[in-house]
Amino acid sequence: MYDRLGGGEVVRSVVERLYVLIIEDEQLHSYFDNVDLASQKRHMAALLSQVLGGPKEYDGRALAVAHAPLGITAEHYARVGDYLTAALLVAHAPRDIIDAVGDVLTASRSQIVAESMVGAGGLAGQVG
Numbered sequence: 001m002y003d004r005l006g007g008g009e010v011v012r013s014v015v016e017r018l019y020v021l022i023i024e025d026e027q028l029h030s031y032f033d034n035v036d037l038a039s040q041k042r043h044m045a046a047l048l049s050q051v052l053g054g055p056k057e058y059d060g061r062a063l064a065v066a067h068a069p070l071g072i073t074a075e076h077y078a079r080v081g082d083y084l085t086a087a088l089l090v091a092h093a094p095r096d097i098i099d100a101v102g103d104v105l106t107a108s109r110s111q112i113v114a115e116s117m118v119g120a121g122g123l124a125g126q127v128g
């Protein structure tokens with residue numbers, strides 16, 4: 001899938017577009033106020049490459065560790081997922097690749113959405 005999408009260059013352009021969409025979204029941008037976006041984009045590109053069968057270079061934290069303190073809601077998670085799909089569509093990703101990324105997103109949901117981490121109430125009510 002990685003090569004069919006266009007390799008590292010296209011993966012990086014997808015990630016660039018994803019973060020433009022996220023930072024321009026008034027519901028999402030404040031999550032990233034104190035985040036080093038360059039390193040964030042590098043990590044996301046490395047993770048996406050890996051998911052697509054490209055080089056395995058992701059050296060960031062486990063998704064649950066990175067996201068647990070953030071109290072991410074199901075709605076905000078869905079918005080980010082939609083933006084990733086949109087960024088893939090703009091890059092002319094074929095449907096099977098979009099579906100495969102969607103499956104990975106679904107599988108990682110419980111590591112990212114706060115209320116799904118520790119049951120009802122979740123970390124969202126306990127942190128921040």
Ligand code: HEM
Pocket residue numbers: 028031032035036039040043044047059060061062063066067070072076077078080081105108112
């Ligand atoms: C949809 C699936 C998602 C994936 C695959 C993903 C992936 C990642 C990755 C790879 C990192 C870097 C971890 C590191 O630097 O060690 C990260 C960090 C981060 N993510 Fe996500 N993320 C997702 C959803 C979200 C959502 C929905 C939000 C907020 C609405 C979010 C906000 C953040 C923030 C603020 C950080 C930086 C945390 C920090 O540096 O302390 N992420 N994410």
